[in-house]
Amino acid sequence: MKIALDVENLSVGFDRATVIERLSFEVPHGSALAIIGPNGAGKSVLARALIGALPHEGTIKWEADTKIGYVPQKLDIERDLPITGGDFLHAKAVVARAPEADVANVLELVEIKPESFGKPIGELSGGQFQRLLVAAALIGHPTVLLLDEPTSGVDEPGQETINHTLDRLRDERGLTILFISHDLSVVYHHATNVLCLSRGHACFGAPRNVLTPQLLQELYGAPVAFHVHDDLRP
Amino acid sequence: MTFDPNAIALSVAAGAAAGLVGCFAVMRRMTLAADAISHIALPGIGVALLLRIHPILGGVAALLVGTLLVWGIENRTRLATETIIGVVFSTALAIGSLITSGEELIEALFGGVGHLTTVEATLGLVLALGVIGFVLWQRHRLVLALVSPEIAHTSGINVQRLNLYFLLVFALTIALGLRYLGVLLVGSLVIIPAATAKRLARSLPGMLVISVAVAIASTTLGTWLSLSLHRTPGSMIVLVAAGFFVLSLLRRSGT
Numbered sequence: 001m002k003i004a005l006d007v008e009n010l011s012v013g014f015d016r017a018t019v020i021e022r023l024s025f026e027v028p029h030g031s032a033l034a035i036i037g038p039n040g041a042g043k044s045v046l047a048r049a050l051i052g053a054l055p056h057e058g059t060i061k062w063e064a065d066t067k068i069g070y071v072p073q074k075l076d077i078e079r080d081l082p083i084t085g086g087d088f089l090h091a092k093a094v095v096a097r098a099p100e101a102d103v104a105n106v107l108e109l110v111e112i113k114p115e116s117f118g119k120p121i122g123e124l125s126g127g128q129f130q131r132l133l134v135a136a137a138l139i140g141h142p143t144v145l146l147l148d149e150p151t152s153g154v155d156e157p158g159q160e161t162i163n164h165t166l167d168r169l170r171d172e173r174g175l176t177i178l179f180i181s182h183d184l185s186v187v188y189h190h191a192t193n194v195l196c197l198s199r200g201h202a203c204f205g206a207p208r209n210v211l212t213p214q215l216l217q218e219l220y221g222a223p224v225a226f227h228v229h230d231d232l233r234p
Numbered sequence: 235m236t237f238d239p240n241a242i243a244l245s246v247a248a249g250a251a252a253g254l255v256g257c258f259a260v261m262r263r264m265t266l267a268a269d270a271i272s273h274i275a276l277p278g279i280g281v282a283l284l285l286r287i288h289p290i291l292g293g294v295a296a297l298l299v300g301t302l303l304v305w306g307i308e309n310r311t312r313l314a315t316e317t318i319i320g321v322v323f324s325t326a327l328a329i330g331s332l333i334t335s336g337e338e339l340i341e342a343l344f345g346g347v348g349h350l351t352t353v354e355a356t357l358g359l360v361l362a363l364g365v366i367g368f369v370l371w372q373r374h375r376l377v378l379a380l381v382s383p384e385i386a387h388t389s390g391i392n393v394q395r396l397n398l399y400f401l402l403v404f405a406l407t408i409a410l411g412l413r414y415l416g417v418l419l420v421g422s423l424v425i426i427p428a429a430t431a432k433r434l435a436r437s438l439p440g441m442l443v444i445s446v447a448v449a450i451a452s453t454t455l456g457t458w459l460s461l462s463l464h465r466t467p468g469s470m471i472v473l474v475a476a477g478f479f480v481l482s483l484l485r486r487s488g489t
Contacts, residue, residue, distance in 0.1 A: 053387050070388040075381065081261060082435040088381060091374035095389045120436055121381070136385065146388075 002029035002063065004144060004176040005050070009058035012042070012049045019045045022058070025195055025204050029063065032170060032177040034191035034207070036184070038220050041197040043180045044073055047148050050178070062144070069137030071147040073180075077129075079122040085132050086117045089139065096140030106135040109169075111161055126153030134162060138169070145169070147179040151186070159183075163190055184211060240355035245453035247362035248410040249423075253449030254369040255407045256428030257441050258376050258400065265429075266316060267304075269421040270323035271401075272408045274300030276330025276417045279342045284333060289342065290354075293412050297405040300326065305398050330417075345416030345468030354413075361410055368403050376400065377438065414457070415468040426475040427452060433482040448478045 005027040012020040019042040027033045035043050049056045051070055062068075089103045107117065110131040116124055124132065130150060137145055145166070151159040163186060169175045181187050187194055187207060194210040196203045198219045203210055259268055278296020279289045300322060307318045334342055369376075375396055379386040383393045404424070411420040431445035456471030463470070 048384060051384060051388050053384055068388045070384055072382045072384050077381070080432065082432060082437055082441040083261075083377060083381070084437045087377060087438040091377040092385075092389060094374040095378055095386075095391065118437075133385075140389070 003027070004029040004031075004063045004066065005178070006061040007050075007059070008061075010046075010049065010060060011057040012045055012054055020049070020056075020197070023197075023202055024058075027176060027178065028192070029176055030170065030174045031192035032166075032179070032190055034187040034194045035178065035180045035197065036182070036187060036194060036219070037197035043197055044148055046197065047146055047178075047180060050146060066144055067140065067142045069140070069142030069145045071130075071133045071137045071145070071150050073148040074126075074152050075129075075133075077122040079120075081120060081122045083121055084118055085112065085121055085124065085128075088121055088132065089117075089136055092136045092139045098140040102139050102141075106138040109138060110135045110165055127155055127158035130154050131158070131162065134165070141173075142175070144176045144178065147177070149180050149182065151181075151183070159186070166190065184216075187211065238350060240352065241350050241457065242454065244350065244355050244358045244362070245414075245457050246450050247359050247366070248407075248414075249427075249450035249453035250446050251362040251365035251369075251407050251410060252423045252453075253427045253431075253446035254366055254442060255404055256424040256426075256449070257431065257445050258369065258373075258380070259404060259424055260428040260432055261380055264404075265425050267319055268404070268408075268425050270319040271297065271300060271304070271405060272412075272417055272421045273323045273330070274326040275408065275412055275420075276342060277326050277333065278330075279338075279412075279417070280330050280333035283338055289338075290409065290412055293342075293417075294406070294409040296326070297409050298402065301401045301405040302398075305401055309394065341416065343416050343418045344466055345412070345414045345419060358410060361406055365403050365407050365410070368399070372396070372399070373438070373442075414453075415471060419468045419472050422472045422475060423449065423452065426472070426479050430475075430479045430482045433479075434485065448475065452478065 003026050007026070008024045010020060010023045011018060023046070035046060037043055045054065048054045050060055051068055052060070089106070090100075093100060093103050112128065112131050112135060116128045116132065121129060121132065130153065134147070134150060137147070150166075151162050154162065166177055166179070167190060170177055188211060191207050193205060194207050196210060196215070196219050203215060203219070259265070275293035275297050278292035278294070280292070281296075282289045282292025304318055304322055330342070331339060375386065375391050378389055379391060379393050379396055386393050386396070407424060408420050411423045415423055427448035428441075428445045430448050431441045435441035435444050452471050452475035456474045457467050459465070459474065460467040460470040
């Protein structure tokens with residue numbers, strides 16, 4: 001089994017406060033890892049450390065020739081910023097040295113409406129903007145997608161589209177996917193493994209082993225319920 | 235009224251450079267920084283006058299040092315950029331006004347007419363073309379870094395270095411306008427045309443084109459007005475630019 005990401009003894013902190021302490025886990029190539037945990041547990045900090053945007057201790061080892069497509073957490077964009085979806089995707093294509101045809105391909109993949117392409121990004125609906133970010137991440141043929149709450153602020157049909165697109169990309173292109181999520185039923189249905197973060201406590205394993213009522217109560221400090229389809233019940 | 239082709243070429247090139255740099259400065263919410271960075275030129279001009287070298291050279295040197303200082307403090311401390319700029323800006327103005335005096339101070343603050351030598355014009359043109367080239371060449375990277383520094387980072391952009399380059403190009407643009415507009419007004423040539431374009435445009439190419447057009451119209455029309463009305467060019471250029479901005483307010487109000 002090839003390993004896409006190997007993290008050992010990772011610690012990240014700000015101003016002497018440690019957010020992540022001695023965290024170790026592996027992500028097999030082509031799998032989907034869900035990162036869960038209560039607010040403030042360090043999920044986004046972990047994501048930013050993994051892309052090398054934060055100083056850290058310990059080792060983060062990506063497979064050779066890894067190319068990461070990153071979808072950040074909800075961005076605060078000024079409504080009147082004169083940058084269209086097309087400007088943004090074109091910029092990404094030029095920087096990633098990807099052919100312009102890639103832009104058309106990813107638009108189709110994430111089902112972006114053509115009018116979103118010509119609209120300033122600050123005017124797009126939450127769902128259309130998130131799709132645009134996923135589309136941008138896909139330009140340049142990444143081998144790994146790292147998504148920080150890719151469906152936050154997206155309506156339910158939009159969430160379905162994004163989640164199914166991600167599943168399809170994993171199947172068809174062998175992408176490794178790491179995603180942060182608050183939606184435990186999405187985690188249950190789409191993740192190969194789950195990494196849960198909580199102050200001083202981390203757990204790792206297959207969803208059916210990790211997402212037990214006892215572990216979730218420990219993690220969130222309160223009972224958590226989520227819906228599991230019968231056909232997926234262990 | 236004198237017709238100086240060198241001066242016209244330079245005001246067109248400087249206008250285009252300011253219009254382009256201004257777009258990204260406005261989108262990055264650096265409006266305050268534009269003013270503050272330009273004030274850093276004053277102590278440099280003062281020192282150059284004391285040493286009897288070309289004042290603009292002193293201004294450029296001070297701008298480059300000041301830019302590195304702002305960038306360095308920003309990266310090493312957790313102070314807000316506005317705080318750093320506030321401190322650096324008033325310190326520079328204080329030092330500058332201490333060592334510059336009388337008429338020289340007024341000219342440094344508000345710009346002057348003076349005769350343009352061929353060397354000055356050539357140097358100015360080269361600088362302006364360099365600035366224009368940088369913004370056009372790096373615009374895609376600047377867009378990604380503007381929308382999300384993390385997306386830029388994972389796309390292989392060294393965001394910190396890009397920010398430094400942008401600040402340096404920004405400082406050079408300020409230097410280009412120093413002679414005509416002076417320390418107090420030069421920031422507005424970078425900011426006002428871009429702010430006008432931001433109100434009118436709905437795409438990046440649209441914003442770049444409108445901003446450059448407004449900036450060139452402001453520098454050329456302003457210079458012409460200053461010659462006809464015997465006023466300093468700096469004030470006329472800024473007033474023309476401000477006129478365009480007011481017009482842009484009328485056009486989109488209510489939408």
